[in-house]
Amino acid sequence: xxxxxxxxxxxxxxxxxxxxxxxxxxxxxxxxxxxxxxxxxxxxxxxxxxxxxxxxxxxxxxxxxxxxxxxxxxxxxxxxxxxxxxxxxxxxxxxxxxxxxxxxxxxxxxxxxxxxxxxxxxxxxxxxxxxxxxxxxxxxxxxxxxxxxxxxxxxxxxxxxxxxxxxxxxxxxxxxxxxxxxxxxxxxxxxxxxxxxxxxxxxxxxxxxxxxxxxxxxxxxxxxxxxxxxxxxxxxxxxxxxxxxxxxxxxxxxxxxxxxxxxxxxxxxxxxxxxxxxxxxxxxxxxxxxxxxxxxxxxxxxxxxxxxxxxxxxxxxxxxxxxxxxxxxxxxxxxxxxxxxxxxxxxxxxxxxxxxxxxxxxxxxxxxxxxxxxxxxxxxxxxxxxxxxxxxxxxxxxxxxxxxxxxxxxxxxxxxxxxxxxxxxxxxxxxxxxxxxxxxxxxxxxxxxxxxxxxxxxxxxxxxxxxxxxxx
Amino acid sequence: xxxxxxxxxxxxxxxxxxxxxxxxxxxxxxxxxxxxxxxxxxxxxxxxxxxxxxxxxxxxxxxxxxxxxxxxxxxxxxxxxxxxxxxxxxxxxxxxxxxxxxxxxxxxxxxxxxxxxxxxxxxxxxxxxxxxxxxxxxxxxxxxxxxxxxxxxxxxxxxxxxxxxxxxxxxxxxxxxxxxxxxxxxxxxxxxxxxxxxxxxxxxxxxxxxxxxxxxxxxxxxxxxxxxxxxxxxxxxxxxxxxxxxxxxxxxxxxxxxxxxxxxxxxxxxxxxxxxxxxxxxxxxxxxxxxxxxxxxxxxxxxxxxxxxxxxxxxxxxxxxxxxxxxxxxxxxxxxxxxxxxxxxxxxxxxxxxxxxxxxxxxxxxxxxxxxxxxxxxxxxxxxxxxxxxxxxxxxxxxxxxxxxxxxxxxxxxxxxxxxxxxxxxxxxxxxxxxxxxxxxxxxxxxxxxxxxxxxxxxxxxxxxxxxxxxx
Numbered sequence: 001x002x003x004x005x006x007x008x009x010x011x012x013x014x015x016x017x018x019x020x021x022x023x024x025x026x027x028x029x030x031x032x033x034x035x036x037x038x039x040x041x042x043x044x045x046x047x048x049x050x051x052x053x054x055x056x057x058x059x060x061x062x063x064x065x066x067x068x069x070x071x072x073x074x075x076x077x078x079x080x081x082x083x084x085x086x087x088x089x090x091x092x093x094x095x096x097x098x099x100x101x102x103x104x105x106x107x108x109x110x111x112x113x114x115x116x117x118x119x120x121x122x123x124x125x126x127x128x129x130x131x132x133x134x135x136x137x138x139x140x141x142x143x144x145x146x147x148x149x150x151x152x153x154x155x156x157x158x159x160x161x162x163x164x165x166x167x168x169x170x171x172x173x174x175x176x177x178x179x180x181x182x183x184x185x186x187x188x189x190x191x192x193x194x195x196x197x198x199x200x201x202x203x204x205x206x207x208x209x210x211x212x213x214x215x216x217x218x219x220x221x222x223x224x225x226x227x228x229x230x231x232x233x234x235x236x237x238x239x240x241x242x243x244x245x246x247x248x249x250x251x252x253x254x255x256x257x258x259x260x261x262x263x264x265x266x267x268x269x270x271x272x273x274x275x276x277x278x279x280x281x282x283x284x285x286x287x288x289x290x291x292x293x294x295x296x297x298x299x300x301x302x303x304x305x306x307x308x309x310x311x312x313x314x315x316x317x318x319x320x321x322x323x324x325x326x327x328x329x330x331x332x333x334x335x336x337x338x339x340x341x342x343x344x345x346x347x348x349x350x351x352x353x354x355x356x357x358x359x360x361x362x363x364x365x366x367x368x369x370x371x372x373x374x375x376x377x378x379x380x381x382x383x384x385x386x387x388x389x390x391x392x393x394x395x396x397x398x399x400x401x402x403x404x405x406x407x408x409x410x411x412x413x414x415x416x417x418x419x420x421x422x423x424x425x426x427x428x429x430x431x432x433x434x435x436x437x438x439x440x441x442x443x444x445x446x447x448x449x450x451x452x453x454x455x456x457x458x459x460x461x462x463x464x465x466x467x468x469x470x471x472x
Numbered sequence: 473x474x475x476x477x478x479x480x481x482x483x484x485x486x487x488x489x490x491x492x493x494x495x496x497x498x499x500x501x502x503x504x505x506x507x508x509x510x511x512x513x514x515x516x517x518x519x520x521x522x523x524x525x526x527x528x529x530x531x532x533x534x535x536x537x538x539x540x541x542x543x544x545x546x547x548x549x550x551x552x553x554x555x556x557x558x559x560x561x562x563x564x565x566x567x568x569x570x571x572x573x574x575x576x577x578x579x580x581x582x583x584x585x586x587x588x589x590x591x592x593x594x595x596x597x598x599x600x601x602x603x604x605x606x607x608x609x610x611x612x613x614x615x616x617x618x619x620x621x622x623x624x625x626x627x628x629x630x631x632x633x634x635x636x637x638x639x640x641x642x643x644x645x646x647x648x649x650x651x652x653x654x655x656x657x658x659x660x661x662x663x664x665x666x667x668x669x670x671x672x673x674x675x676x677x678x679x680x681x682x683x684x685x686x687x688x689x690x691x692x693x694x695x696x697x698x699x700x701x702x703x704x705x706x707x708x709x710x711x712x713x714x715x716x717x718x719x720x721x722x723x724x725x726x727x728x729x730x731x732x733x734x735x736x737x738x739x740x741x742x743x744x745x746x747x748x749x750x751x752x753x754x755x756x757x758x759x760x761x762x763x764x765x766x767x768x769x770x771x772x773x774x775x776x777x778x779x780x781x782x783x784x785x786x787x788x789x790x791x792x793x794x795x796x797x798x799x800x801x802x803x804x805x806x807x808x809x810x811x812x813x814x815x816x817x818x819x820x821x822x823x824x825x826x827x828x829x830x831x832x833x834x835x836x837x838x839x840x841x842x843x844x845x846x847x848x849x850x851x852x853x854x855x856x857x858x859x860x861x862x863x864x865x866x867x868x869x870x871x872x873x874x875x876x877x878x879x880x881x882x883x884x885x886x887x888x889x890x891x892x893x894x895x896x897x898x899x900x901x902x903x904x905x906x907x908x909x910x911x912x913x914x915x916x917x918x919x920x921x922x923x924x925x926x927x928x929x930x931x932x933x934x935x936x937x938x939x940x941x942x943x944x
Binding site for chain 2 (some may be wrong): 011031032033087088091092094095143155156157183197199208209210211212213214215216217218219220221222223224226227229230231233235236237241257273276277278279280281282283284285292297298299300301302304305306307308309310311312313314315316317318319320322323324325327329352353354362363375382387397398399426427428430431437450
């Protein structure tokens with residue numbers, strides 16, 4: 001679908017793109033306290049925009065850190081309710097020098113809108129906002145009740161969302177949630193994500209001497225914490241690329257032969273993943289394809305490393321401290337709290353007595369799977385077929401979206417992962433972009449999804465059932 | 473000796489200390505280009521000061537980076553010549569937060585002058601400057617010819633000193649060199665250093681994917697360069713604390729039983745080294761005391777580690793690159809160029825095919841030993857006895873002073889290492905200080921050394937002999 005195909009006339013898509021560029025221009029980096037003002041400004045802009053398109057009850061809720069934006073349009077208890085979740089915060093932009101465009105310049109070039117957060121998640125959440133705008137402007141009542149929940153802390157592990165969802169259970173009652181923060185297989189092939197890996201993020205600190213020591217005077221007689229950290233990190237994988245933490249794989253539920261066969265047939269082959277990663281050779285757990293290694297199987301990435309002198313030239317020191325950031329991705333069956341304990345036990349066993357190792361957990365998110373034959377998933381599949389002209393394939397994602405577990409736990413509802421991102425669109429890296437044809441097709445997919453869900457009957461409690469009944 | 477004991481009256485020590493505080497206040501950090509102006513200003517201050525105390529031929533020589541200050545006082549060819557070397561550049565001050573005083577505040581508290589470079593090497597080189605001032609002010613001719621060479625690049629491996637010494641061989645001709653940039657065993661026990669470890673400094677870079685990747689999407693399928701670097705670093709030591717690079721120890725000359733016995737009797741016991749390092753337990757090569765591990769035996773320290781996201785919180789990336797700074801200290805017999813080649817071979821063998829490892833060598837300095845029974849060493853021992861009221865013990869230092877090899881190679885002269893630093897005076901770490909009683913005793917020791925050397929006959933060439941004849 002081209003922008004001009006929308007019924008609202010040729011000016012509407014131009015305005016929609018200009019609005020999206022405004023949204024992408026906010027440097028709403030949630031992890032870095034110096035951007036807290038930009039996160040807040042972005043929330044205020046969104047709230048104003050949601051009011052202008054005609055949503056009700058728009059509120060900016062304070063949390064201990066970054067605000068949550070809420071809006072709704074209720075058409076009555078005889079209609080089902082969809083909770084639309086998105087996040088307006090973004091990843092940091094470092095290394096800035098690797099960008100070829102300003103990270104918050106919202107530059108449009110050819111069919112791409114460049115900018116940190118353009119795909120993850122501002123552009124994707126905006127598809128639903130624009131679909132609602134079109135429905136609200138049509139003069140017809142909405143086909144269902146909608147509630148929007150836009151978070152500012154997704155990229156830092158949603159530390160305050162659990163408490164918010166719990167406190168506002170009644171307000172957030174719905175039959176299903178939808179979330180667009182996942183990838184399609186390619187721009188030519190839509191896909192519907194039915195599984196996410198869980199996550200455990202933690203920071204490992206190794207403390208050696210109290211103060212920096214001269215490496216000439218003490219080198220060879222005092223254990224260097226940078227060396228001790230390197231040795232601990234090296235012990236986290238075996239020579240074949242498996243995670244070496246005792247018990248780590250014990251709880252992983254093996255995929256069925258049918259699921260593996262489906263993913264092999266429809267998922268990206270190794271060559272495609274290597275092309276997307278721009279690397280020559282794969283790596284990892286033997287016995288699995290690269291796609292399986294990143295979806296069905298757990299992994300451990302060291303995401304940051306620091307210690308000692310990092311400036312230019314030479315400094316002759318034994319530094320006091322070294323730190324590493326660890327990011328586990330967990331497969332179905334694994335529990336992030338149990339993995340944390342396994343890691344703690346292993347580190348305790350490995351850490352030499354001359355240094356202290358401290359682990360600070362920063363994020364726990366369980367893995368998530370929704371049955372592909374769930375009626376809301378089937379509605380989503382049909383909506384994709386309308387929006388993209390092609391039926392979606394089912395896929396697992398290697399990423400983690402902690403909010404789906406919150407919705408399952410506190411609201412008792414499943415979340416449809418209706419992604420419009422692309423695997424090579426630079427999410428979390430430099431030159432992130434939104435593929436604009438996917439933006440326009442995403443709006444149409446959202447429209448179709450909202451209409452199809454409106455045909456279901458609401459569940460009696462609006463909250464308790466996973467299995468809404470098809471309204472004949 | 474107390475300041476008041478100097479013959480020049482009570483005002484002179486006050487003035488000398490004020491001048492030293494001015495010298496210490498220059499942030500002459502040679503490794504960081506943003507301090508290049510401060511390095512230059514420090515050189516100009518020193519040149520002015522050397523002119524004012526009555527030295528001749530004072531010049532500031534440009535080099536490709538930081539200038540060299542030269543001065544001399546020649547009393548005639550029938551007198552021997554001493555080349556006094558010192559360095560006015562200093563180490564960086566990071567981590568700044570670990571300092572309890574301003575690093576360039578030159579704060580005096582009790583018997584300590586605090587500041588980066590107070591001990592290494594501004595305070596120590598200034599003992600000779602002040603001794604020369606006292607001799608020049610006495611009205612008598614100097615007992616020998618003196619040449620001063622003050623460098624601004626010692627802390628970055630003296631990259632331009634070799635070319636300078638070679639180009640100015642004639643001007644620098646001398647019978648001996650003296651250098652005060654080593655430690656005494658304690659303030660109560662002077663010591664004379666007869667050996668230095670060599671050094672090889674290098675930066676190891678591991679390059680993985682071209683750009684940052686999302687650790688959810690690619691974690692487990694792409695080799696993480698931070699992990700690869702950790703594994704390479706972990707492989708550099710064996711489980712017992714020995715360096716694991718094949719062939720590393722092959723060329724090390726074993727110490728004689730007599731030398732080991734002497735060092736055991738006079739050197740610091742393990743408990744003292746642990747106290748100075750403020751650590752509870754030692755570490756390193758089995759079969760050697762901590763003092764032997766840091767002097768007779770080689771070592772490898774990781775001095776810096778960096779890669780990926782180092783800011784607050786979580787960033788879900790597989791970073792493209794990781795870096796480590798390596799600092800080898802080399803024992804008698806080892807050649808830094810051969811060790812570099814051994815390291816390159818080992819890294820080539822270990823590096824997995826998914827990443828590229830690059831090694832950039834930054835400093836090569838061979839180990840150095842001067843015979844303790846050399847006449848100039850004996851003169852130094854007698855001078856210490858005068859200055860400190862106690863005969864020095866002989867010691868090896870674990871540090872590296874590349875200039876001694878340059879003087880040996882280009883001028884054919886030995887260097888007397890007449891150190892006034894203390895093992896716990898914070899060199900290269902926070903709260904570096906100069907123990908002021910050592911400053912006053914150091915001046916007296918330098919005076920005695922200059923007078924004793926003046927009693928020797930010059931060698932015919934002023935440059936070729938290691939064995940000056942005692943003038944009866």
